Amino acid sequence: MPKPYASAVIDAPVDEVWTLVRAFGGIAAWHPALDTCVLTGGDDRTVGAVRRLTAGDAVFVERLTGLDDAARTQTYEFLESPFPVRAYRATIRVAPVTASGATFAEWWAEYEADEADTARLTPFFRDAVYAAGLAELGAHLAARR
Template sequence: MPKPYASAVIDAPVNKVWEAVRAFGAIADWHPALDTCVLQEGGDHTVGAVRRLTAGDAVFVERLTGLDDVAFVQTYEFLESPFPVRRYHATIRVAPITASGQAFAEWWADYEADEAETVRLTPFFRDAVFAAGLAELGEYARKR
């Protein structure tokens, strides 16, 4: 099973970074690839909430499957996606860097797809989705 992964040191306190991540319906505020994000069911901090994302003509529907305010972990899954994947489950985790007051953020996913698709999608998810998102999350958290 492929597991795209990205991480970043963010020059902002963990609480500011987590505040941005945990707002499930506000990811378009900081992710550069997204045009819109609308909650279709539930609230920002409600496990089971469903969001609809657009990126150009692409539409994604995702469900929040876990939210842990102690461990700073959010998990979600694809309900609908333009990508040819199955059983896509993603995790974003934020941790304090106690020596510097910064935050360490990591984002990864597990999914199933045909082998030819994983060769294309794994680096795409890693670079264009996770790494790009974490870079902008850092900028967004620093400005708050």
């Protein structure tokens, strides 16, 4: 099972970063690939919440499957996706960098796909979704200061 992974150090306090990441319906405010995000079921505080995302003509529907404030992790799964994947489950986690007051953020997924699709999708998820998202999250927080 492929496991694309990206991480970044964000120059902001962990609680500030977690507030943005935790808002399941707020990802379009900081992810550069997304045009919209609308909660269609539940709310940001409830496991089981569903969001509908658009990126150009692409539509994604995701369900929040795990939320742990103590560990600062959020896990979600695809309900609908234009990608040829099965059993896609992603997690984003943030933790304090105690030496500097910054935040260590990591984002990864596990999914199933045909081998030919995996070779294309794993670097795409790693670079265009997770790494780009974390970079923009840092830039978004820096612009707010």
